[in-house]
Amino acid sequence: MxxxxxxxxxxxxxxxxxxxxxxxxxxxxxxxxxxxxxxxxxxxxxxxxxxxxxxxxxxxxxxxxxxxxxxxxxxxxxxxxxxxxxxxxxxxxxxxxxxxxxxxxxxxxxxxxxxxxxxxxxxxxxxxxxxxxxxxxxxxxxxxxxxxxxxxxxxxxxxxxxxxxxxxxxxxxxxxxxxxxxxxxxxxxxxxxxxxxxxxxxxxxxxxxxxxxxxxxxxxxxxxxxxxxxxxxxxxxxxxxxxxxxxxxxxxDQPVPELTNLQYSVYKGRYDANVNLAAQKAEAQGTVAKLTANAGPLSQEYQLLYKGTLKVKAAGEYTFVLNGQGGGALVKINNQVVVPFGQRGGKANLSAGDLPVEIIYGRAGDRGNPALGITIAGPGIREFYTGDAITPDDTDPILVTAETNTILRSFMDIGNRTRVVHAVSVGSPEKLHYTYDLDKGMIVQLWRGDFLETTPMWHERGNGTARAQGVKQLFGMPYFTLGRLASQQDAWKTDSAGTSYRPKGYVLDEKDRPTFKYQIFGSNVTDAIRVSEDGHGISREITVTDPAGDLYAKLAEGTQIEVGEKDQYVIDGKQYYLQLLDAGGAKPVVRDAGNRKELIIPVKGKLSYSILF
Missing domain, CATH: 2.60.120.560 (Exo-inulinase; domain 1)
Known part of the structure; x- marks a missing residue:
């Protein structure tokens, strides 16, 4: 479609x-x-x-x-x-x-x-x-x-x-x-x-x-x-x-371990840690060349017990990841549980030699295609997989491109810990895109490449989340771009208390590029962000009506902020450039903020700068 x-x-x-x-x-x-x-x-x-x-x-x-x-x-x-x-x-x-x-x-x-x-x-x-x-x-x-x-x-x-x-x-x-x-x-x-x-x-x-x-x-x-x-x-x-x-x-550069001499027994019923399978009557028994969840005649609610030998050529710590699709699985090596039933993986220090292995696969019902396999990695050994073929996710991804200036509202996850729930992502044909947080008046990320994948947002019931599809530059945990400081050493406020912040949406210019509007501290703010024609970066112009005398803008934060060429700053260990264009004569300040640095500047009515990365 x-x-x-x-x-x-x-x-x-x-x-x-x-x-x-x-x-x-x-x-x-x-x-x-x-x-x-x-x-x-x-x-x-x-x-x-x-x-x-x-x-x-x-x-x-x-x-x-x-x-x-x-x-x-x-x-x-x-x-x-x-x-x-x-x-x-x-x-x-x-x-x-x-x-x-x-x-x-x-x-x-x-x-x-x-x-x-x-x-x-x-x-x-x-x-x-x-x-x-x-x-x-x-x-x-x-x-x-x-x-x-x-x-x-x-x-x-x-x-x-x-x-x-x-x-x-x-x-x-x-x-x-x-x-x-x-x-x-x-x-x-x-x-x-x-x-x-x-x-x-x-x-x-x-x-x-x-x-x-x-x-x-x-x-x-x-x-x-x-x-x-x-x-x-x-x-x-x-x-x-x-x-x-x-x-x-x-x-x-080391030879991979070999899983050999695999003998299986298959039993009726779901996996039960309290049941000794060896004391039960097997429905079928046999040998296989590699692991499979489909040995024996049963198709649902059964257990497969494999016994075999893991030939280890080099001693050291090994990592095991199980594929127990359609149920769960367990691995024992040298009579020690390495991966408990229902867990994904585990580690074990193994000696060189022929080690006894026991693997149990428990089929839970009739949901999903049964599959069993194991991924092994170790010292000098790139991870390799043996067992049933892994079935890839066949969900048809939903992609949004930006052949023209394109706007999409969604949830947006920033890093691993933060979800922006009122995010506006703006795509451009220059293949440079950004996400704006309507709740903070902040650019939370900028990225180059493809625009968005919206499969999590629109597939089946969806969760409302879109994903940036290129190389991303994040700008830290969401914060208000504008704040009032009694002194240049005051901590930047993290909540909206006392700000009277109210988002007012955005308006489009003749090229469908948005200018965001909001109110804060009794002032009206317009925030115009434009992608450069060469795709090298964005420019941002913030205009504030009747700004308070103690109003500041937080332009950047990071582990390091270095002063570069004229009015240029190199941010966060040389991750991106910030070029100050027009601050109405105001002087920026690089200050400590815990174990990080912040670049702040007084706001006198109009402020413009560019970000290049």
């Missing part, structure tokens, strides 16, 4: 994808395992860095100066500054990896270009793609193209993968990347049996790739286009200024 109107566009489409990463045959494994955060006090984790690479304590960038990073002395940040004085070269890790999870923060200078090469061969592009509406494989987060010089012009690049949407932030802001990479597989003779994969990649909290098969190395790979079971992590260093911190690696 597709429904279009002036202020909304609804589409219903099925999206569902399941990829279960099975255990492949790995003949060659890394010679040594390194998991954890790469120390950035020096270059001991890397091979022969060129002079363009530095270790710094802090770094920043200007939106106006291309390919420049400003650095401060210290440690903890890896910086590349190629230029005339120091020709940039790629940086290679000492460790070599196969299957790996990589998580890091990075910062691009304006107009800069870099990349992460898994095993030195498969590049995930890093680029200043701020404001790009339709990203390509060469944009930030893209899987770069393979290359063949023998092909005609325009066809040399092939098999590149663009990110699902542009989740990039502005130059000079920290961006967060998470990638799960699966190395190619080889048999005993060295023949490749399975291509490498990007199992999942997230940029700034948004999934940009899922289960992408890499048919071969991308352009510029090491080894002349060959493929290996292992290779170094490589950071491109010859194109532009870039910085990295919090580089965390998890290697998965």
């Amino acid at each position: 597709v429904l279009r109107s002036k202020n909304s566009f609804l589409s219903r489409s099925w999206i569902g994808f399941l990829y279960v990463c099975g255990a492949g045959l790995i003949i060659t494994q890394p010679a040594f395992s390194q998991s954890g955060q790469i120390p950035l006090q020096d270059f001991s984790s890397f091979k022969n860095p060129s002079g363009s690479w530095q270790i710094a304590g802090d770094v920043s960038a200007s939106l106006l100066k291309p390919n420049v990073l400003n650095i401060a002395k210290g440690t903890g940040i890896l910086v590349n500054m190629p230029g005339k004085k120091a020709h940039g070269e790629d940086l290679f890790s000492n460790m070599e990896h196969g299957d790996i999870d990589l998580e890091l923060d990075y910062m691009m200078a304006s107009g800069s270009n870099s990349g992460i090469y898994f095993q030195g061969r498969y590049e995930l592009q890093l680029l200043d793609s701020w404001g790009v509406r339709s990203p390509k494989p060469g944009d930030n987060g893209g899987i770069y193209e393979r290359w063949d010089d023998s092909k005609p012009e325009g066809q040399k690049g092939y098999q590149g993968y663009a990110p699902r949407q542009n989740s990039s932030k502005a130059p000079g802001l920290w961006q967060h990347l998470k990638v799960s990479f699966q190395a190619p597989r080889f048999d005993a003779s060295g023949k490749k049996t399975e291509n490498a994969r990007i199992i999942r990649a997230e940029l700034n909290g948004v999934v940009i790739h899922e289960n992408v098969e890499l048919m071969g190395p991308t352009r510029g790979s090491i080894g002349g286009g060959d493929e290996k079971a292992t290779g170094p992590l490589r950071i491109q260093g010859d194109h532009g200024a870039v910085a990295f911190k919090n580089i965390e690696i998890k290697q998965f």
Whole structure:
């Protein structure tokens, strides 16, 4: 179903994808395992860095100066500054990896270009793609193209993968990347049996790739286009200024446990913890190659008792998550309950060897399709699943796009703890959107990418909630934008007592953009928020009639607020920029508020500023 109107566009489409990463045959494994955060006090984790690479304590960038990073002395940040004085070269890790999870923060200078090469061969592009509406494989987060010089012009690049949407932030802001990479597989003779994969990649909290098969190395790979079971992590260093911190690696180089010798017995009746199944008469018995809820002849109100062996190759702490769809399940290892019946998961410290396993599945009735399976993860082992196929949620998602300026009222959850019940979300064709809290006169979030998913709001009975669909910038727990302070050190009030706050809705301009109106402290307020044409940010103009002499606006809060270029502030550990445009001569104040910082300013009638991220 597709429904279009002036202020909304609804589409219903099925999206569902399941990829279960099975255990492949790995003949060659890394010679040594390194998991954890790469120390950035020096270059001991890397091979022969060129002079363009530095270790710094802090770094920043200007939106106006291309390919420049400003650095401060210290440690903890890896910086590349190629230029005339120091020709940039790629940086290679000492460790070599196969299957790996990589998580890091990075910062691009304006107009800069870099990349992460898994095993030195498969590049995930890093680029200043701020404001790009339709990203390509060469944009930030893209899987770069393979290359063949023998092909005609325009066809040399092939098999590149663009990110699902542009989740990039502005130059000079920290961006967060998470990638799960699966190395190619080889048999005993060295023949490749399975291509490498990007199992999942997230940029700034948004999934940009899922289960992408890499048919071969991308352009510029090491080894002349060959493929290996292992290779170094490589950071491109010859194109532009870039910085990295919090580089965390998890290697998965240990053989997976095997669940073998599975024998089942099936019994009538619901699960009862007080009943000893071994003393009961079984309706059927047999053996299976893998777990299933459908062994035996019964279809409802039955119990399956499995006994078998878990072959553990590496001692350590293991995590187990059960799929007991249509009932419940329990797991015992070495006669100890690891996952109690009806719970989702548990952990156990296991020794290496053949360990006895007991698994019970209890079918509760006839609701839902019966399914049984278990996900296992452990030291050096990426989680894997064995058992019945997981049935994906087949709910047809309800998506709202913003091909024109679009407004939707709903509930909106902010973080994990707060629900805004009078939220107005405003979408734009520039792919930059925001949510306004009518109860506080506050912008509670700004995001870039797709607009809204409203499945929770409109599917079946619904709960009234919509979800932002792109990379989000939250602005803290909802608070009143305007407040009265007897002194600049008074705490910002969190409730409406004494404010006489009354929302007055909004009016639309000729482009269907809202200007919000409300009353507070006896004054009338108009609050006009506009998205910039380049999609880089929003501008906000607050106009107050006859403001009280002690009226202030709270512009931002965060763990850090740094003073940037003229009238610019960098907020919350370089998460976004706030640019003061016109305050009628009033001076902003950065102050302490518990363990956080606040940026406040006296209001003299009109106040305007922009937010860029």
